Amino acid sequence: MNTIKLPGQTTLSTNHHVDMKTGMPVHVDQPSLPTILNDKIERATAYAKAARSSATRRAYGSDWAIFKDWCATHGLAWLPASPEIVAVFASDQATAGLNPSTIHRRVAAIGYYHRAGGHPAPTALPTAGRLAEVLAGIRAEHGGAKRQKRPADATALRNMLMTVEGEGLRAIRDRAILAIGMAAALRRSEIVALSVEHVGLVPEGLRLTIAHSKTDQARHGAVIAIPEGSRIRPKALLLAWMAAAGHSDGFLFRRLSRSDALTPNAMSDRAIARLVQHYAAAAGYDPTQFAGHSLRAGFLTEGAAQGATIFKLQEVSRHRSVQVLSDYVRNAELFKNHAGDRFL
Structure with missing residues (x-):
């Protein structure tokens, strides 16, 4: 019997039909799969990989490598791995000081590579009860308040x-x-995914097209308005870069060589984080308190402090839910019209 199988999918038969009257399978001789069908299977696999962001795939790849090294050190099989092995791995990670979100991502990565290899994820097995208890215990004991960057x-x-x-x-x-x-x-x-063609110049400032993002896996895209500005002046600073770089297409923010020569390559997202920390330290701040996300959080924090509504913040941040944004507004207004103003 010829079969085809996509990563993480059940096996599909190519030579059995179902009798519509009896509901029973009927054997039918069929030729081997044509090359065109194999091509379509490869294309479908590529689409499945594209369903996750590139950042997630990189993180999963790193997590999977860490798990394999851990298994090799302990003389254990990593594919397939039993729920008990994954439970001990998760426990070791927690003991080493990793936060619960990282541990849960690593367990998810293990499941991802199991499904890609034609095996059920360890968390989906009937014997995964102990693993679920270990993960719940890690959340309860090591969860705590999420540490936010400044x-x-x-x-x-x-x-x-x-x-x-x-x-x-x-x-x-x-x-x-x-x-x-x-x-x-x-x-x-x-930031690193922006292209020159994503920048639109208008009298009021800039129209920036975000072609793809973490919350837009379907690639619908979004247009962000950036005012001209009189203090930070984002439009003027961007135009200065575009004029100095002189590139008319391709990635907007290019990697520079050690001699500061322009390359055709995009910067990495980690380079953005290092850049923010570098200039935070230069300005006298503790660089460990800053990260790449500090720029995004900075807009939301300042916008909320200046009285912007949740919905106006959402226009720029593109959050799916207003819950995260409500926290920024609440933090900005903690002392505004405080209930104890008149008696404390």
Whole structure:
């Protein structure tokens, strides 16, 4: 019997039909799968991989490598791995100080590679009860409050921009990244994915097209308005970079060589995080409190502090839910019209 199988999918028979009267399978001789069908299977597999963001795939790849190394060290099989093995791995990770969200992502990565290899995920097996208990215990004991990085609000960002010295290509690029990243509330993955054609110039400022993002896996795209600005001046800083770089297509923010020569390659999202931390340290802040997300958080924090509504913040941040945004607004208004103002 010829069969075809996609990663994580059940086996499909190619030579059995069902009798419509009896409901019983009927054997039918069929030729071997044609090449065109194999091509379609490969294309379907590619679509399945594209369903997850590139950042997630990189994280999963790293998590899977860590799990395999751990199994090799302990003389254990990693594919397929039993729920008991994964439970001990998760426990070791927690003991090593990893936070629950990272451990759960690693368990998800293990499941992903099992399904891709034609095996059920360890968490889906009937014997996975103990594994579920271990993961629940890790959440209960090590969960705690989520540690947030410090937002690069308007004051912090202006201080960081002031430390970018010179008029060389790197300095001009870095100013533009800091300003645009904050002004459009961009994730670091969105910053490096921007292309020159995504920038639209209008009298009021910029129209920035976000072609693909973490919350837009279907690639519908979104257009973000960035005002001209009179303090941070994101439009002026971006135009200065585009003029200095001189590229008319391709990635907007390019990687520079050690001699500051322009390359055709996009920056990595990790480079954005390092850039933010570098200029935070230069401005006198603790760099460990900052990350690539600080630019996005900075816009939301400053916008909420200046009285922007949740819905206006959502226009820029593109959050699916207003719950996260409500936390920014609540934090900005903790002392505004406080219930104890009149008697404390």
